[in-house]
Amino acid sequence: MNIQDALKEIQSWLYLNGIEGVAQGEYEGKPCITVYVSLPNTETILPTVYKGFKVVIEPTEQFAIQGGPL
Template sequence: MKIEDALIEIESWLFLDGIDGVAQGEYESQPCITIFLSNPEARCIIPSEYKGYKIVIDETDQFGIQSL
């Protein structure tokens, strides 16, 4: 499976409380999936890999819309 396809599948995770973003990243020179969490408690529901791609968790503040 291509990483782009895996990312499309996990977009549904964005509806889970505390998961604010998913993106393609790189880990040890290999493609990975980066999950942005605003709630560290959500870490327990995230697997360490998905469809063969390592998942990297990036804890962040909640995303919001910025005005120009």
């Protein structure tokens, strides 16, 4: 499985409370899954590895849409 396929599979994580976003990142020179979380302890519900890719937690503020309609 490649990283793009893994990212498609985890889009459902965005419906979990406290998860603001998921993206491809890099960890120790290899592709990883970066998960942006806005609530403390959210990482306890996530795996540390998914489909062979390290899951890296990045604390963030709650994401909001800025500007007008797309």
